[in-house]
Amino acid sequence: MTGGGRLAGRVALITGAASGIGKATARRFLAEGARVAAADANGDGLAAEFGGCDGAIAVTGDVSQPADSARMAAATAEAFGSIDILVNCAGIARYTEFLELPLAEWQVVQDVNSTGTFLMAQAVARHMVTSHPEGRTRAIVNIASVEAHVVLASEGHPQVHYNASKGAVHMITRALAVELAPHGIRANSICPGVTETPLASYALSVCRFFDQITLPLAAFRHNRSPMVPSV
Numbered sequence: 001m002t003g004g005g006r007l008a009g010r011v012a013l014i015t016g017a018a019s020g021i022g023k024a025t026a027r028r029f030l031a032e033g034a035r036v037a038a039a040d041a042n043g044d045g046l047a048a049e050f051g052g053c054d055g056a057i058a059v060t061g062d063v064s065q066p067a068d069s070a071r072m073a074a075a076t077a078e079a080f081g082s083i084d085i086l087v088n089c090a091g092i093a094r095y096t097e098f099l100e101l102p103l104a105e106w107q108v109v110q111d112v113n114s115t116g117t118f119l120m121a122q123a124v125a126r127h128m129v130t131s132h133p134e135g136r137t138r139a140i141v142n143i144a145s146v147e148a149h150v151v152l153a154s155e156g157h158p159q160v161h162y163n164a165s166k167g168a169v170h171m172i173t174r175a176l177a178v179e180l181a182p183h184g185i186r187a188n189s190i191c192p193g194v195t196e197t198p199l200a201s202y203a204l205s206v207c208r209f210f211d212q213i214t215l216p217l218a219a220f221r222h223n224r225s226p227m228v229p230s231v
């Protein structure tokens with residue numbers, strides 16, 4: 001669907017689009033009239049969701065790999081002429097207690113969540129600054145987490161690596177907002193609370209205290225049904 005809507009005529013590249021929040025975002029952008037490059041490491045998931053979808057292309061790749069991030073940005077620009085919006089949503093979570101946490105697990109979480117955000121932002125921003133259709137504003141939206149700001153200390157939820165990666169996303173975003181402002185590119189992050197998706201399913205199955213932790217924080221509330229209908 002590429003008719004009217006708040007994003008009519010806009011081009012968006014959305015990572016993590018095969019599942020959860022990224023999938024919901026891509027669907028919503030399409031419903032609002034954007035043309036969407038749905039990006040994810042899960043090519044089968046992309047094909048199932050966006051194969052043959054009017055206004056969408058699927059671009060498969062790993063956001064933590066420089067060659068893949070550059071290729072996904074180039075494929076989007078080639079298909080649609082330019083890129084107006086990047087939504088960096090691809091992410092992973094792992095759960096290992098700090099004293100047992102292996103370096104490899106620490107590293108993969110940083111690679112996907114923070115390095116992936118950096119690589120995709122850089123690859124897309126390079127296209128944005130060289131191809132800028134008249135009158136079109138451009139934006140980078142990074143999906144951080146409430147856990148960029150608070151530790152959801154709960155039994156079964158040890159996440160120093162996830163916290164660190166999302167704190168990095170938060171500060172990457174602030175730095176980009178400053179560095180890219182002269183190019184007319186806005187950068188903002190969104191910090192969802194706990195949202196029922198495959199990523200959160202393990203935590204939701206083992207953590208007993210999320211509701212007590214999140215309910216007093218209205219902005220960080222546990223997202224149950226509101227997300228699901230639009231996923």
Ligand SMILES: NC(=O)c1ccc[n+]([C@@H]2O[C@H](COP(=O)([O-])OP(=O)(O)OC[C@H]3O[C@@H](n4cnc5c(N)ncnc54)[C@H](O)[C@@H]3O)[C@@H](O)[C@H]2O)c1
Pocket residue numbers: 015016017018019020021022039040041042045061062063064088089090091092112116143144145146191192193194195196197198199200
């Ligand atoms: N679900 C929550 O409670 C919650 C809360 C706050 C923030 N977030 C963040 O929201 C984002 C989306 O999470 P979700 O809950 O929708 O998870 P999800 O598991 O449903 O979707 C994540 C998607 O990212 C893709 N992905 C993972 N690694 C990738 C890589 N290296 N390259 C390309 N794609 C990759 C996966 O294939 C998957 O399709 C993540 O950044 C997550 O940290 C989630």
